[in-house]
Amino acid sequence: MPTATLRIRRLNPDASPQPYWQDFQVEWGQGDAVLAALHAIQESQDGSLAYRYSCRGAICGSCAMRINGQAALACKTQLARLDTTKPIVLEPLLNSPVIKDLVVDQGPFFASLCSVMPWLDPGGRDPREPYTLDGLMGRNDRDQFQRSTDCIMCQSCFSDCPKRGQAPRFIGPAACLAAFKRIHHPQTPDATERLRQVCGPGGIFDCDRHANCVKVCPKDCRPMRAIVFLQRQAKEAGVAPE
Amino acid sequence: MKLCEGVTTHDALIIGSGLAGMAAAIEAHDAGADVAILSKVHPLRSHSQAAQGGINAAIRPDDDWRDHRFDTIKGSAWLADQDAVSVLCREAPDAIWWLAACGVPFTRTPDGLLAQRPFGGQRRHRTCYAADKTGHDLLHTLYEQVQRRGIAVYEEHFVTRLVPGEGSWPSLVAWDVCRGEVRQLAAPAILVATGGAGRVYGQSSNALINTGDGVALAWRAGLPVEDMEFFQIHPTGLLNGILITEGARGEGAWLVNANGERFMERYAPKFMELAPRDQVARAIQTEIDQGRGFPGSGGYVHLDLRHLGEEKIAARLPQIREIAIAFGGVDPVKEPIPVRPTVHYTMGGIATDTEARTECPGVFAAGEAACVSVHGANRLGGNSLLEAVVYGRRAGRNIAAAARDGRPPSDAAAADEHRRITGILARDGTRRPAAIRAEMEAVMRRSFGLFRSKDLMRQGLQDILRLRERAATVGVQDKGRTFNHDLFLLLQLEAMLDVAWMCAAGALPRQESRGCHYRNDFERLDNERFLKHTILRRGPDGAMELSYKDVTIEDIRPQAEVKY
Numbered sequence: 001m002p003t004a005t006l007r008i009r010r011l012n013p014d015a016s017p018q019p020y021w022q023d024f025q026v027e028w029g030q031g032d033a034v035l036a037a038l039h040a041i042q043e044s045q046d047g048s049l050a051y052r053y054s055c056r057g058a059i060c061g062s063c064a065m066r067i068n069g070q071a072a073l074a075c076k077t078q079l080a081r082l083d084t085t086k087p088i089v090l091e092p093l094l095n096s097p098v099i100k101d102l103v104v105d106q107g108p109f110f111a112s113l114c115s116v117m118p119w120l121d122p123g124g125r126d127p128r129e130p131y132t133l134d135g136l137m138g139r140n141d142r143d144q145f146q147r148s149t150d151c152i153m154c155q156s157c158f159s160d161c162p163k164r165g166q167a168p169r170f171i172g173p174a175a176c177l178a179a180f181k182r183i184h185h186p187q188t189p190d191a192t193e194r195l196r197q198v199c200g201p202g203g204i205f206d207c208d209r210h211a212n213c214v215k216v217c218p219k220d221c222r223p224m225r226a227i228v229f230l231q232r233q234a235k236e237a238g239v240a241p242e
Numbered sequence: 243m244k245l246c247e248g249v250t251t252h253d254a255l256i257i258g259s260g261l262a263g264m265a266a267a268i269e270a271h272d273a274g275a276d277v278a279i280l281s282k283v284h285p286l287r288s289h290s291q292a293a294q295g296g297i298n299a300a301i302r303p304d305d306d307w308r309d310h311r312f313d314t315i316k317g318s319a320w321l322a323d324q325d326a327v328s329v330l331c332r333e334a335p336d337a338i339w340w341l342a343a344c345g346v347p348f349t350r351t352p353d354g355l356l357a358q359r360p361f362g363g364q365r366r367h368r369t370c371y372a373a374d375k376t377g378h379d380l381l382h383t384l385y386e387q388v389q390r391r392g393i394a395v396y397e398e399h400f401v402t403r404l405v406p407g408e409g410s411w412p413s414l415v416a417w418d419v420c421r422g423e424v425r426q427l428a429a430p431a432i433l434v435a436t437g438g439a440g441r442v443y444g445q446s447s448n449a450l451i452n453t454g455d456g457v458a459l460a461w462r463a464g465l466p467v468e469d470m471e472f473f474q475i476h477p478t479g480l481l482n483g484i485l486i487t488e489g490a491r492g493e494g495a496w497l498v499n500a501n502g503e504r505f506m507e508r509y510a511p512k513f514m515e516l517a518p519r520d521q522v523a524r525a526i527q528t529e530i531d532q533g534r535g536f537p538g539s540g541g542y543v544h545l546d547l548r549h550l551g552e553e554k555i556a557a558r559l560p561q562i563r564e565i566a567i568a569f570g571g572v573d574p575v576k577e578p579i580p581v582r583p584t585v586h587y588t589m590g591g592i593a594t595d596t597e598a599r600t601e602c603p604g605v606f607a608a609g610e611a612a613c614v615s616v617h618g619a620n621r622l623g624g625n626s627l628l629e630a631v632v633y634g635r636r637a638g639r640n641i642a643a644a645a646r647d648g649r650p651p652s653d654a655a656a657a658d659e660h661r662r663i664t665g666i667l668a669r670d671g672t673r674r675p676a677a678i679r680a681e682m683e684a685v686m687r688r689s690f691g692l693f694r695s696k697d698l699m700r701q702g703l704q705d706i707l708r709l710r711e712r713a714a715t716v717g718v719q720d721k722g723r724t725f726n727h728d729l730f731l732l733l734q735l736e737a738m739l740d741v742a743w744m745c746a747a748g749a750l751p752r753q754e755s756r757g758c759h760y761r762n763d764f765e766r767l768d769n770e771r772f773l774k775h776t777i778l779r780r781g782p783d784g785a786m787e788l789s790y791k792d793v794t795i796e797d798i799r800p801q802a803e804v805k806y
Contacts, residue, residue: 014422014722031482031571043676047719047728054287055449057484058568059378059561062287076568099420100725106284106397119386120345127342130354149347149372149379153286185345 001027004079006037007087010101012048019098022046023087028079034088035063035074038102051102058218061154065102066091071156071216093159095168109155112171116198118178124189136186144226148181150219157213157223169202173213173223176204180226183233195230196239204230205241243667243723245660246425249413249650252278252394254641255427257401257414257456258435259285261377261627262609262634264384266433268344269638271391277641278394280401280416280427282451282730285385289437289449290630293377294487294561296359296369297341297631298624299334305366307331312798314625317363317518318618319757320773320800321469321793326614328796329596330625330632337631338370346383348372359492361623363518363806369624374489374561377627396427402733403659404432404459406602410651414459415659419730422723424663426656431604431644433637434460435630438588438610439741440473441734443691444683446585447476447485451734456611458737460592461744465600466779468613468791470590470741471748474621474758475692477522479584480570481539486562486581488623490547491515493558497526498544498578499534505543513806520620520758521806523583527692530582544578551575583692587626589617589758590748593777593791598637604644608637615775618793619757666732669717675735678713682706682735682742690745695762703746710739747786748776757804769800 003025011019024045026037035053042049054060056075063074068082068089082088096104125131133142157173158164164172179198183191198204204227213223234240254270256263259281270277279285300310310331315322338356342348349357349371361369372379388395396416402424403415413428439454440446461467477497478486491497497515499505509525510517517525530541547555547562552575555563559574566574592607594600594614600607609630616629689702713735720728754768755761774790781787793800 012722013724031569042727042731043674047671047674048722048726050725050727052283052287054283054451055289055292057292057449057565059292059375060287060289060449062283078568103420103725105420110284114389117390119390120383121390122343127348128339130350132350132352132354135354145347146373149382150375151382152291152378153382185347187343187345 001029002084003027004037004084005087006041007089008101009091011098012100030080032079033075034067034077034079034090037079038074050100059152061152064093064154064156064159066093066159071159073154073218076218093155095159095161095164106155109158112158112175113153113178115171116175116179116182118182120182120185120187121189124187127187131186133186137184141184141229144180144222144229145184147221148177148226151177151221152219154218156216156218160212160216162210162212163206163208167206170206171202173227176207176227176230177221177223180230183230192237192239195234195237198230199234199239199241204234243660243663244423245657246423247653249653250425250427251650252276252427252429253646254431254433254644255280255414255429256433256435258437258611259395260288260435260437260609261290261380261384261630262637263433263435264388265631265634266435266608266638266641267393268384268387268391269635270642271393273639273642275642278396280396280399282398282400282419282455284397285388285395286381288381289452290627291378291381292447292449292485293627294374294485295361295489295492296371296376296624297338297627298361298368299338299370299628300331300366300368301335301338301356302358302366305368307334309365310334310368313364314616314622315798316804317620317622319620319767319804320769321615321618321756323615323794324796324798325794326596326616330616330629333632334628337628337635341380341383341631344383344387346372346379359489360516361492362488362516362522363622369492371489374487374559380627400730400733401455401459402663403655404434404463405651405655406463407604407648407651411648412602412604413651413655415656417663420725422726424656424660426653428650430646430648431606431641433641434592434605434607434611435609435634436611439738440585440588442682442738442742442745443473443585443686445483445687447479447483448585453734453738454588454741455734455737457591458740460600460607461740461778461780464780465602465605466593466777467744468590468593468775468777469615469748470744470778471752471776472589472619472758473585473690473745474519474587474589475523475583476586477519477526477583478545478581481542481580481582482569483584484565484569485584485586486545486565486579490545490559490562493554494550495545495547498546499529500536501534505529505534510806517806518620519623520760524692524760526583536580542580542582545581546578547574548576548578587621589613589619589621597640598633599640606637606641608633619759667718667721667729671717671719673716675713675716675732678709678716679735682709682739686742686745690749693760693762694749699746699750703750706739706742706746710743713739743786744778747778747788751788752776767803769802773800
């Protein structure tokens with residue numbers, strides 16, 4: 001079986017506040033993902049290795065980490081698609097405090113999400129009333145709405161957003177995407193008010209259009225596209241900042 | 243590991259943050275209760291979101307909840323309790339509209355009505371869906387509603403002990419994984435909604451976290467568990483176990499063997515690929531075992547979607563395409579998908595009545611962790627999300643209404659559990675749990691899989707008991723407080739070994755074939771002797787005590803076979 005080297009950025013706060021690098025060699029076969037390699041290390045080399053996972057099928061969003069310098073799901077990243085002649089570098093996500101090894105504090109991410117109030121409030125269209133998405137919005141908005149429902153909240157875009165790194169007031173791509181979903185939901189009672197709300201400081205106009213979010217999203221949700229659409233919509237609705 | 247003194251109290255506590263747990267939390271909150279959820283993962287990581295195909299409800303004019311009820315009872319191989327199925331099917335339409343009002347983006351027809359697709363074992367187009375990621379949309383939508391209400395969520399809190407109240411409220415002990423703390427929480431009502439246990443088989447569609455913790459907690463606390471020998475094996479998993487939805491067959495996909503035959507003709511000529519799951523799974527395994535499967539990787543057959551065309555696949559089954567490409571290495575538009583059966587669903591669970599009550603006052607259970615029983619010996623596709631929502635909501639209303647007299651218990655259980663966990667951490671860590679887990683998985687697949695027989699099951703039971711003894715001596719390498727992944731795995735293994743034992747203890751004496759419990763040595767349904775629920779409870783000395791409970795029969799008379 002071929003072998004690969006995983007170079008992992010480690011931190012054990014119980015022992016030292018200093019992170020360090022550690023290399024592990026693993027054997028791997030066709031179809032093995034980075035997550036399988038991590039399991040192999042945890043089971044037979046170092047039981048203290050910490051990382052999150054759940055579904056191992058790219059639907060739960062637990063196992064995002066930085067793989068060779070870019071946020072990705074460990075379960076979806078096949079070793080066969082990486083250059084295994086060089087060490088595979090695994091680091092915790094950016095823009096969040098590290099708890100241990102590859103586990104980060106999800107608090108800031110979910111706080112940003114909550115700030116856009118991503119839930120549907122009552123008072124909008126009755127779902128029993130027949131409607132189609134096509135009848136309510138244009139093709140691009142419909143496509144982007146469906147993409148916004150695909151988000152698995154894996155935090156990859158939040159990690160790799162340079163703007164969030166420079167200016168933590170920016171709520172980040174996933175929260176903007178959640179706002180898009182909320183604003184375009186056919187049953188939303190207060191779309192314009194919600195749109196106004198994400199136009200303030202830290203909102204959609206803070207985006208610098210690096211487009212890293214589009215690149216790293218494992219579900220092809222295209223958060224920046226949602227941001228661009230919302231910005232245009234805000235200008236048309238007259239709720240954009242001067 | 244730090245021990246936190248005192249007992250934190252709420253009006254109601256929910257263990258588990260999947261669909262059942264969150265539906266319950268929302269209802270309990272709306273009924274005025276201060277409710278809190280505990281989950282060993284973040285709620286959005288729960289396994290409910292892996293559900294692809296949909297959720298059943300008789301909402302079309304040509305459908306009737308009584309027909310849904312009949313299909314469910316027949317599909318259950320007559321083992322479902324008919325009163326419980328009535329609740330499930332009667333409340334289904336209301337559940338769908340409640341979900342839609344919460345914001346679930348159900349797929350609609352060109353006329354703007356909720357779209358419904360055909361699913362196995364059902365005579366109508368009854369399964370509502372949101373593309374092929376229905377569970378994902380349900381889970382995310384309910385989490386939004388949990389956020390909206392500001393419901394307290396103890397994330398990454400692994401509940402390691404359930405304490406029935408003895409003259410006081412029931413309570414639980416939770417390990418805060420990130421902080422490395424153990425604390426006790428109590429409430430007049432505690433709901434167990436921790437989901438299933440498919441990981442005991444290894445080859446499973448279940449998330450890696452589906453280790454049956456809640457069922458094990460309840461059993462250890464002396465509560466009766468029911469029908470744990472019934473593990474549904476889904477016909478179509480990728481070779482690594484990841485699910486390919488029944489919705490694919492609902493949309494018209496074919497099952498084809500290595501000779502190019504649509505072999506379901508021989509097993510269920512009328513329903514073909516949409517016969518109930520147990521029959522399709524056994525058919526596939528039979529094809530493989532009799533040499534008509536494709537060789538390699540232990541054998542498989544093909545699920546062929548190509549004739550559906552790229553447009554329909556992209557519109558109705560986008561996630562299936564993505565999964566097949568990412569995890570199966572094939573694009574279903576161009577090639578058939580290699581599939582074989584994968585363990586999918588735990589029909590058994592904590593015994594409850596139709597109000598989600600267990601035998602123990604103040605302790606409730608709902609969803610896959612519970613056995614009410616609406617699925618009997620075989621669950622129909624589209625009924626699991628439904629059960630989670632219907633019974634989750636019922637449970638939520640009931641935990642909110644639970645009597646608040648009585649008082650919290652002392653924090654003795656936390657101290658006790660802290661001692662136990664500290665003891666595990668102190669064990670020699672050179673012998674690790676992973677080898678035991680792998681052996682357990684192999685034993686379960688060999689002895690309690692699609693085809694069972696006395697000798698194999700007897701051997702399996704002995705093996706599981708031997709593994710339990712060995713597990714008591716393994717330790718962890720990680721001795722630290724913060725996010726001790728090693729300890730997490732060991733505690734899950736303990737739960738899985740309890741569940742494996744329950745499965746073995748229930749399966750061996752059931753001398754018949756019913757639903758997913760299929761025996762080569764007793765190939766027929768035996769309603770005379772075994773139209774009964776298996777009840778297991780932990781005896782005072784830790785033994786597995788077995789008894790039986792009658793099935794609730796109302797108007798539908800069980801037949802001698804389940805024919806499609």
